Amino acid sequence: MLLVSNLQAGYDETMILQNVHLELPKGKIVGLLGRNGVGKTTLVKALMGLLPVSNGTIRFEENEWKKERPEARARAGMAYVPQGREIFSDLSIRENLLLGMEALPKSLRSTSIPQEIFQWFPVLEEMIDRKGGDLSGGQQQQLAIARAIISNPKVLLLDEPMEGIQPSIVQLIQDVLVKISSEKDMSILLVEHNLDAVIACADQFYILDKGQMVMNGNCNDINEDDLQRHLAV
Ligand SMILES: Nc1ncnc2c1ncn2[C@@H]1O[C@H](COP(=O)(O)OP(=O)(O)OP(=O)(O)O)[C@@H](O)[C@H]1O
Numbered sequence: 001m002l003l004v005s006n007l008q009a010g011y012d013e014t015m016i017l018q019n020v021h022l023e024l025p026k027g028k029i030v031g032l033l034g035r036n037g038v039g040k041t042t043l044v045k046a047l048m049g050l051l052p053v054s055n056g057t058i059r060f061e062e063n064e065w066k067k068e069r070p071e072a073r074a075r076a077g078m079a080y081v082p083q084g085r086e087i088f089s090d091l092s093i094r095e096n097l098l099l100g101m102e103a104l105p106k107s108l109r110s111t112s113i114p115q116e117i118f119q120w121f122p123v124l125e126e127m128i129d130r131k132g133g134d135l136s137g138g139q140q141q142q143l144a145i146a147r148a149i150i151s152n153p154k155v156l157l158l159d160e161p162m163e164g165i166q167p168s169i170v171q172l173i174q175d176v177l178v179k180i181s182s183e184k185d186m187s188i189l190l191v192e193h194n195l196d197a198v199i200a201c202a203d204q205f206y207i208l209d210k211g212q213m214v215m216n217g218n219c220n221d222i223n224e225d226d227l228q229r230h231l232a233v
Contacts, residue, residue, distance in 0.1 A: 009052065020213055030205065075103060087143050091132055
């Protein structure tokens with residue numbers, strides 16, 4: 001679905017990512033782990049077209065992404081939930097969700113919110129007219145994910161969705177991710193610090209260290225000692 005080869009990207013003169021390889025198969029959840037500042041967000045931004053790529057390739061289905069803008073990537077089926085969520089605080093849950101449908105072609109847009117969104121995240125229906133800024137952190141994160149998946153993307157990029165969220169909501173988000181990846185055949189890249197969250201819901205994992213992929217594999221075969229070597233601060 002998404003294949004990254006030899007990717008090099010960074011900010012102005014500072015290269016952060018070096019020869020990065022990553023494969024996100026259709027309908028699978030891939031965890032991207034790494035310590036603070038190793039380049040996880042930089043990679044996600046490069047995939048979404050928010051940062052230029054200096055070298056290497058990003059293939060999405062049959063296309064090679066080069067200079068396509070984020071809006072074009074969104075229309076083609078990529079959705080992104082940035083770290084810190086970035087929901088619209090002054091808009092209601094309903095208005096935030098309706099804005100999420102803007103990524104769909106006009107002919108597919110609806111004026112009503114698909115019921116499945118509320119089956120996954122019931123609290124959003126209960127509080128539908130409440131402003132985004134008046135929600136708890138966990139409720140805002142549910143809204144941010146719901147807004148991203150409302151357009152039925154093929155690929156969902158999530159940057160640390162469990163950060164600062166209480167355990168019961170972490171569990172709910174993990175369960176929803178597993179459900180939508182299998183029911184909708186959605187490919188999910190889950191950027192995480194938290195190894196337990198990746199083990200709980202991902203199929204495969206990658207570890208980034210100082211801008212390079214140092215380890216990857218299947219979550220069923222994780223050797224936690226090896227992983228901790230790369231993740232310990
Ligand atoms: N806009 C920017 N301009 C210059 N350097 C930046 C910019 N944003 C990030 N960096 C640097 O790029 C490096 C990688 O940052 P990045 O945010 O990708 O790491 P990360 O792995 O996502 O970290 P965290 O887990 O803390 O979010 C860091 O050294 C950071 O200081």
